[in-house]
Amino acid sequence: MTRQQRTGWLFTAPVLAIITLVFVLPTLMALALSVTDYSVYALADWANLDFIGVGNFTALLSTPLFWRALGNTALFALFGVPMAIGASLAAALLLNDATVRWKPLWRVALFAPYVTSVVATATVWQYLLNTRYGLINYALSLVGVAPVDWLGDPRASIPAILLFVTWKIFGYNMILFTAALSTVPQDLMEAARLDGASRWGRFRHVTLPAIGPTLLLAAIMSVAGFLQLFAEPYVMTQGGPAQSTVTVLYFMFDEGFKWWNLGQASAVALILFVVILALTFIQTRIGRRFEWL
Template sequence: MTLVNNPSRTARAGVPRQARAGRPPRLSGRRLAPYLFILPAVVLFAVFKLYPIGWSFVLSLFKTVGGVDTFVGGENYSRLLQDPLFWTALKNTAIILVVQVPVMLALATGLAVAFDSTLLKGRSVFRLGFFLPMVTGLVAYGIVFSVLLNEEHGLVNWALSLVGVDHVPWLTDPLWAKVSLGIALTWHYTGYNAVILLARLQTIPRELYDAASVDGAGAWGAFRHVTLPGLRPAILLTTVLSTIGTLQIFDEPYVLTRGGPDNATLTIGVYLYQNAFVFFDFGYASAIAYALAVLIGILGLIQFRVLGDKK
């Protein structure tokens, strides 16, 4: 007996009955299992992330007048453009971003190269030591620095007095307050960025350094033509993360100076906090938060265009 292969019957054999009848196939328990596993995370994300973000935007369109929320549309956003304190906070935040972040990343790059060098003995100990500040609580290390930089009884001014330097008004002078804030931020985040850069540095093939050496490149030439190009993705990552962190900075200036003296260390984060939890102007605080989010997005796109892969 001859078996005849029917293509249409063979094609229909592997098709579910619902699909052959023109109905969408039902999800079996096995297909639903992955969705059930991620459902708790989705719910938590929606409740604690999406809902607050959406409600914050709604709040930014209202203004509390006499205890009653009144819809004002974009009035809170137009108020930003005319608020001198907002521009002061933005300027102070920009100064930290332009001055402190490049210095910190330069130090982190140098530390990463040093941590990767075979000339450094006990490299693991140094890596741990420089990373430890990152696990220190923000408020805790802010209090420590406020004690160290105390003008009258601080350890730093005591050490400076031993070499004949007068007391420096670290936290009471507008300029020195900015410097103090920059020192605290650099101490806390440099080791963290150095570890990220080190992880990328260790993926650069050693053959590239050997080839550079054969071509006559010295230490600086190898760093310029091999190390820096190899670190480019990590530099982009640390730059974006540092930019986002700096624009959102709150703990350090609040603990060290409360935004003073004379608003010299007033950042956008501190100003947002003051409007929300001191003046209870939640609508305006929400508008500040969304303006900050837009600013972070714009700067992130610029950094990706400038430092990203140009292929």
């Protein structure tokens, strides 16, 4: 190993150690626990720990609540990702307009929810969505819409949480898109404008390809984030009503820390890891097809 290589390893060693400690080792431990019946009894005495192979995975396949959680999570991701990316891209495009004043102030205001505590903001939104005295229902009543039981009706609970999560996280993607829009070649934009391209045409053929890699990154992170949704339904609905907001991570939390079925909870974590890895691979292949990578 050359001196330059040794120097490189020396500088990267702390980061690699942290990644190993907080990611690699927990992943390996989850893999090991997923093939055991590790529970509160094994926690008290390792002699009670037995190897059961794929028993946890087969048990999950016959658990209706797991499939309900999987379906709810898929709904959150299917509708939440386009909402979050669309809102953040629209905000970035508006703030990129030269006629907008006080841009730094707007960026700080729109980014602030992302860095605010989830528990605090979810509690505030519980009051906003309250059926009797919530501001959202009050605004709807002004236009003649009857009050909606946002957190008590299974048909309204998922849209309510989607609205909150979109408001909570879109500021991060907005900052990414704002930075990406600053790299769009202005000579191409000017050439397209002179050729008579419409605003939509300039966006489709100039802006979108230029910000393609950032769009792909935002999509990958948003999909992973919505598939790991937990704190929002935990605080706002506790998985209800009628288990309509139980997510995979919520189900894993209950299995591991409510029922102390840690082996099955590890199996859920491993399944979620594989799903996120597979979707990331698919998105990366799509990005390469569109020459975004």
